[in-house]
Amino acid sequence: MLIWENIRLAFSSLLASKMRALLTMLGIIIGIGSVIAIMTISSSLTNAVSTSFQEMGANNVTVGLKERSEDSTSTRSGMNFGSSNKTASMEESDRITEDMIDALKTQMKDQIDAVAISESLGSGTIKDGSDYANIAVEGVNEDYFASKKLKLLEGRHIKAADLSGSKNVIMVSDKVVENMFEGDKSKALSEKINVNINSEYYSYYIVGIYKYEETGFSSSTEEDVTTSAYIPLTTAKEQARADEGYSQFTVVTSTDVSDVSAFADSIETFFLPYYMGNKDYQITTTTMESMTESMGDMIRTVTIAIAFIAGISLLVGGIGVMNIMLVSITERTREIGTRKALGAKNSSIKLQFITESVILCLVGGIFGIILGFTLGAVAATLLGYTAAVPFTAILVAVGFSMMIGIFFGYYPANKAAKLHPIDALRYE
């Protein structure tokens, strides 16, 4: 009952000096606002990343070579291979051979639906007069399309005959068709295109057109966006004059496998004997789950670091609140004396001022949340993500601003509560 009266009182005293209250709240508003803005962007980003990873296939296990390091741990913390296939030190003998993959397929044929292999030829440009399109050319095997679900709009996938004949055929995105053939898909089919990759020209016939799905990562403009184009793996090998063997491949697990991570571990175990004697490389696996997790961890770490810095402004805001509470208590010394003369207990006085400080911070916090979410949502939208409401962050922010109110209001309120009634009444 007294608490409601205190809340009413707190609001009326804040409203009595609106400008002062607003300026004091500004610290809290900016502090909470920036934390919430960052959290909004981060949770939008995390959502985008995990949906795009999930789209890439939750059942996929990527198997790849990883350089052995001093403190080599065999955990599947994703994202740390892939670049290793470009290191000069990788020898042909280090690479994963066709035989190994065949052995794996035979041994685990119940668990493996398909083995997708891809090898990048490089990024290049298709040019025809003033028309151009950026593509990243990848050599893929037949099974590749089992790991990566593409929506075929026209034509066909790369098939076994393309691979065995090392044919110069290519599957491009509808973006390419838009840029090069004014979007006319049937006209584009079986057309020849010239691709310039690292100043070498390659010619391919278009056999398939798939629908390009925007991922959370793209940042280029519509026109310039680089889309993947797929050619037979054998063709890519020949054109790149690459070594035999592969640096990575993707296993599409059958739906019978319920624990993808455990299955990934057993693949690592399978490769152990092959790489036991290899000083430089070992096999490591990555699942979408672990990728999403490690990406999420990364985003979270960065977010927490930034939020922490933003949180420092909260500290400054809190000090502002404490300052204004001290001023307000000095101004209202006689009122405190009067209240005590009328029978207010020390605890009632304390509660009154702590409530006031909490309300001040809470109102500031709520403004901050609104401001922060708005800014964060705008930023996320501009970056091309769907804005996500960071519920936990909002709850934490509300709780945190109340805590700031209690923490920084406690000392002034206690000071007020301890005032001697006579000294307070005599105060001029």
Added chain:
Amino acid sequence: MPKKDSNTVIQLSHIVKRFFVGKPNELEILHGIDLEVKEGEFLSIVGESGSGKSTLMNIIGALDKPTEGGYILDGTDVCRAKDKKLSEIRNQKIGFVFQTYNLVARSTALSNVELPMLYAGISKQERHARAKELLEMVGMGERMTHKSDELSGGQKQRVAIARAMANNPSIILADEPTGSLDSKTGRVIMDIFHRLHHEEGKTIVFITHSPELAKETQRIVTLSDGMIADERKGDRVC
């Protein structure tokens, strides 16, 4: 004049009050005051400025503790009471009226009167009803929702008296309640005190600089330099 069988509500015995002003100096303001006030008595305290009237009043009102001496208020040993108990005494047994009104700024007359009841934990409806009744009694029924800064001195003092009466205390302490008012308004206030004494049977201790007003009470105590210099009967008989 107090009746023979009425109880003593205020019993001060050999009250000494010293203030510490700087380390070596001790300022003794009250030098051993003995005073008894009976239930239902209307007492006035007079004396020149600085004689210690307010200091004594603060001790009577449990706002301050004496340095030496004993004080029993309605059976409670005030000197040994803790802060919480003192708050309760001030809330339940005593109603204060100050020279400078001391209304809570930005609050309406009504919420000012409700304040002591709020601290007593009385329900909202009850508070509201009682505050209205009291404001009507002091003739402020028309201005209940006015903020305290919108009231004249006399009006403020009437609100303050209503507030002092909120928890129906047995003792009303008034420190120069007419000191800031013109004589006509002072008269109105004084009449309210007479009514509280006569109709409600309140014990009233009243500090004043006006000999005429003091004469209207039952007993006049004159303080001089922190000691009771004189005690005489006033004109009021009962």
